[in-house]
Amino acid sequence: MDLEEINIHDHGDKVVDENHKSKVKCKYCAKTVIGFYRLKFHLAGIRGNVSPCSEVPPLVKQAFHAEIMGKKSSQSSQEISKSVGRFFYESGLDFDAIRLPSFQMMFKATLSPGQTVKFPSCQDLKGWILQDAVHEMQLYVTEIRSSWARTGCSILLDGWIDSNGRNLINILVYCPRGTIYLRSSDITSFYENPDAMLVFLKEILEEVGVENVVQIIAHSTSDWMIAAGEKLMDSCKTVFFSIDASLCMGLMLQNLTQIDWIGQALQKAKMLIQFIYSHSTTMNLLRDVFPGVELVKSSKVKAIVPFLTLQNIVSQKDVLTRMFQSSAWGTSQLASTSEGKRIAEMIEDASVWSNFRMAARVTIPLVEVIKYLNGTNKPQAGFISNRLYQAKEIIKMEFRSRKLWRHEETWNKIDETWKKYLHSDLHGAGYYLNPCYFYSSDWLGTAEITCGLCKTIDRIAGHIKGLITKQIHEFDFDGSREILSDISPAQWWLKYEVEYPELERFAVRILSQTCDGASHYRLKRRLVETLHTKGRSEIEQQRLKDLVFVHCNLQLQGFDPEGENDIAEDVVDAMDEWILGERANVVSENSQCTWMDMELGSNKRKREVKKVKEEPEE
Incomplete structure (x- = not known):
């Protein structure tokens, strides 16, 4: 039977059931189905939402089966072509890559046995597939x-x-x-x-x-x-x-390197890393004697690489000490050089390790804030103030636990950047309205937080600012206490829409904002x-x-902040960025300095990252 001649309406009749609903009755087995579309599957013997017909003639069954499977094949080819297009559009690959034999072999390897589809062409990628992708994205x-x-x-x-x-x-x-x-x-x-x-x-x-x-x-x-x-x-x-916020936090870390003892710790750690990674003797020794140990910590956030690596060096103190005390090191030619002796002496110096540990402890709390910012796409405006406050308190406790009294210097360096670049009344309002905090025992009821709330109301609320202020005073914060579980602070406020609609809308808008900028997505x-x-x-x-x-x-x-995004263009590679110092001549204005770029020490000013960078000194 010719597929073009077959008409589904010739194989079923419209009927009305006892519930006065219109259905279709099969002319062969008298079964009723919902509509002619399902009748096709019934006659074709394709199970799903309808049972197969047991009386349909073989030629009719074959004709409808061929029609349905033909359409499915066409739809399958189209969807596959669109998926291929999506891959090219997202990756930014040259469309000519679709002609490569290896790409076509990979493509065909994904097909089921016996499955054939029309392979998309370059013109398809530039034409109907692209227009379909544009429409879908719109x-x-x-x-x-x-x-x-x-x-x-x-x-x-x-x-x-x-x-x-x-x-x-x-x-x-x-x-x-x-x-x-x-x-x-x-x-x-x-x-x-x-x-x-x-x-x-x-x-x-x-x-x-x-x-x-x-x-x-x-x-x-x-x-x-x-x-x-x-x-x-x-x-x-x-x-x-x-x-x-990530840029500002990176500047905070750079500011801390201007404190002499922190800058010296990082400079010596950098010296150690460059020495080990630039000599085959030390590299082979490290890998042969201590397999799996990596000193350099790569990250998708350049600003934190020096501090993660410093922390890692501290954790590998025993490994490094044994390495430089080993007979393999002692009998090497490198050990007798002035450079080798200097490094070995540094490894044996307890004051160096003490400085390493303290510098890591003081900087890692800020590193954790940056990791938090880059590790989520969730709104952060209600959290950033408390995160930084907690980081400062941890730094303060690190000093006190060692009976040191110089945390004010580090606090001043942090506050210098915070107040100049990152401080926002919006963050104060976000903290005040965040139910994660106003039930907390260490609630920060500071004048700065309250002032931030008032200024935010004044700026955003307009003519209803008086009403919102009144609702805040009336709102029973203690009485509304509930477990947040997995809902966001903004979703928590939606519960009070009926009773306090203006306050609810205000809180939702504040608590729905981010603090991190576009650099977070590494486009x-x-x-x-x-x-x-x-x-x-x-x-x-x-x-x-x-x-x-x-x-x-x-x-x-498709961006996943918690996933493996280390294929991004700006991820620090241990050998290129740290050891060889290979860098692009022109960098973005929002680039953050890596360890290799830093001028450490309180008597050296930061370079402007927007200018062409010089090669590191030998």
């Missing part, structure tokens, strides 16, 4: 945007200087439902111009909706960017402006840089714009 972005009115959102700026000296910037938007890529811009023409940057920021606010935006988080601590932020807060009374920038390179046709430019839109949003959609 629906996703629209869904995310629909939540902004309820939770508010944070605009995240991600700026860098590319190899051509252009100042480019990605604009992302964060909310609890997800982070999306909005667009990118070339701001070279008004770089370092606060007034022009203010105009640019206002354009973004209009695009996102001023009424939706709670804060803008910048990628730079430069004076001109901060000036633009201050101008923004003066002109847009409902919006906060702050700096990427790949190559396609964006290509997008802002002139010289292509209008059609090609639009296609590239679509590719960037899909590429960046797929990266954001």
